[in-house]
Amino acid sequence: MAAKAARRPPASKPVLVLNGPNLNMLGKRQPEIYGRETLADVEKACRAEADRLGLDVEFAQSNHEGVLVDLIQAAREKNAGIVINAGAYTHTSVALLDALNAAELPAIEVHLSNIYKRESFRHRSYISPAAVGVIAGLGTQGYLLALQALARLLAR
Numbered sequence: 001m002a003a004k005a006a007r008r009p010p011a012s013k014p015v016l017v018l019n020g021p022n023l024n025m026l027g028k029r030q031p032e033i034y035g036r037e038t039l040a041d042v043e044k045a046c047r048a049e050a051d052r053l054g055l056d057v058e059f060a061q062s063n064h065e066g067v068l069v070d071l072i073q074a075a076r077e078k079n080a081g082i083v084i085n086a087g088a089y090t091h092t093s094v095a096l097l098d099a100l101n102a103a104e105l106p107a108i109e110v111h112l113s114n115i116y117k118r119e120s121f122r123h124r125s126y127i128s129p130a131a132v133g134v135i136a137g138l139g140t141q142g143y144l145l146a147l148q149a150l151a152r153l154l155a156r
């Protein structure tokens, strides 16, 4: 029988999956836009995907811009990369852009909805210039695709 392929050891530092305001309301909040899965469901799916990819993951959510800045600052030392859905702060926050630039980590920006199909104020992302890539409109699958992309970037 062929030997089972060795699982890659986890990247030395965990990846941070960071969620901004109102994402704690997933499942209840405008399900026609954001779907019926809860943030706990997203966390579970991210942990399973990260495990499959040989990544460790930290999962966080805050409704407060300063807390998100603190988590990104801490990530500079603690984390190997960042998956970020900054929620509405995407469209307003120079502070998050500055924090992501200062972190000097590969970051993937995720949105559940296709922000380009929605109101014009959602078409502008302040944080995209600090992201390696952006995934929008694919629902919770976007988080898993972002983890896949980070795994490839970190393996380089």
Ligand code: DQA
Pocket: 021, 022, 023, 085, 086, 087, 088, 089, 090, 110, 111, 112, 113, 114, 115, 122
């Ligand atoms: C969102 C899109 C944002 O415009 C909105 O403010 C959110 C969620 C998304 O995942 O589609 O809170 O980031």
